[in-house]
Amino acid sequence: MAADPTRCTLCRGLLEPGFVADPGHFDARQLPQWEAGEPQKSFRVGLKHSSRQYRMRAFRCTRCGYDMEFARPE
Numbered sequence: 001m002a003a004d005p006t007r008c009t010l011c012r013g014l015l016e017p018g019f020v021a022d023p024g025h026f027d028a029r030q031l032p033q034w035e036a037g038e039p040q041k042s043f044r045v046g047l048k049h050s051s052r053q054y055r056m057r058a059f060r061c062t063r064c065g066y067d068m069e070f071a072r073p074e
């Protein structure tokens with residue numbers, strides 16, 4: 001597995017790890033996930049689930065604010 005990034009690709013500032021929260025239903029917060037392929041609508045659940053799904057991790061540059069997100073197998 002690749003190591004976590006430590007420097008911003010734009011300005012070389014330090015990155016701090018974090019996450020982007022999805023507010024979900026009734027503020028039941030969840031982590032967004034990356035899904036393979038094109039989105040396909042579903043009558044019951046909004047969008048059909050893909051066969052490959054990865055949770056997103058985020059890193060924010062402490063200098064310029066640039067946000068880097070990664071979707072890796074856990």
Ligand SMILES: [Zn+2]
Nearest residue numbers: 008011061064
């Ligand atoms: Zn930066």
